Amino acid sequence: MSPPIDFVIRRRTFLAGTAAGALAAGLTTQAQAQSQTAKSPAGPDTTTVRLTVNGTAQEVTVDNRTTLLDVLREDLKLTGTKKGCDHGQCGACTCTVNGSRVNSCLSLAVMHEGDEVETIEGIGTPQAMDPMQTAFVKFDGFQCGYCTPGQIQSARAVIEEIRAGIPSHVTGDLNSEIQITDEEIRERMSGNICRCGAYANILAAITEVAEQGTAGEDI
Ligand code: FES
Ligand code: FES
Incomplete structure (x- = not known):
């Protein structure tokens, strides 16, 4: 059954009014934004x-x-x-x-x-490398080498962070000295991606430096 004619008229009137109102409101908002932009120092x-x-x-x-x-x-x-x-x-x-x-x-x-x-x-030169650079060479911690500067910078910082007692996501007992484990190193180095997949050798290099206690002493 069709609605009464006066209902249709009121509905259309309402919709037209709403559209016009929204348009007007949108234009007002846009104009205000432009005005504020123009006033920004x-x-x-x-x-x-x-x-x-x-x-x-x-x-x-x-x-x-x-x-x-x-x-x-x-x-x-x-x-x-x-x-x-x-x-x-x-x-x-x-x-x-x-x-x-x-x-x-x-x-x-x-x-x-x-x-x-x-x-x-x-941090070092070819003639006088940082211990972490030496370890990366010793353990073949790279292939193309593109990620290597970032890996070495991170690796040195990782050892310093562990020594400073800064916990990571995988640190277990927060009341004890943090141990330099493979899990700790992998977690802390997880932001350094190596497209060549030299991760095992990178881990070996960092572990050796950490055990020697010589990384990043001048950081
Ligand atoms: S270049 Fe900065 S994180 Fe990739
Ligand atoms: S050595 Fe190639 S990306 Fe890491």
């Missing part, structure tokens, strides 16, 4: 950042959106720190900032005013 597009990299004072003027990784690679020409995913997923860009490891692709350069940054170039 414009910040500087670039910033000069002073930081110390591998013991050398550096000053760079960068677009505010520039990552620490791009400053290291593009501005300072320290290409040992690698860009793998550029999304915080592979660990190739790992370096240390004030002694802690960071994914430099996820960190804006402007956040590092006054910071101490260390890259793979700062």
Whole structure:
């Protein structure tokens, strides 16, 4: 049965009114947003950042959106720190900032005013390698080598974190000294991906350095 005519008219009137109201509301919201955007104070597009990299004072003027990784690679020409995913997923860009490891692709350069940054170039040379570098060579902890700088930076930090008593997801007894086990190392290195699958050899290298007690003593 058809609804009474006055019901149809009221319904159509209601729908038309709603559509018009929504349109008007949308336009109002859009206009307000544009107005607020127009009123927003414009910040500087670039910033000069002073930081110390591998013991050398550096000053760079960068677009505010520039990552620490791009400053290291593009501005300072320290290409040992690698860009793998550029999304915080592979660990190739790992370096240390004030002694802690960071994914430099996820960190804006402007956040590092006054910071101490260390890259793979700062920890050793072919003539005087860091113990972790020596162990990676000894145990063939790499194939193509692209992930290796990040692996080494992370590995050194992992040992320091365990020594400092910082627990991980797999740490059992939080009231006892953390043991450097395969499980601990694997868990803590899980953010460093190796597409060549050199994980077993990387683990062997880190374990040897941890047992020698010589990793990252200058971190
Ligand atoms: S390049 Fe930074 S995590 Fe992959
Ligand atoms: S050695 Fe090739 S990605 Fe790790």
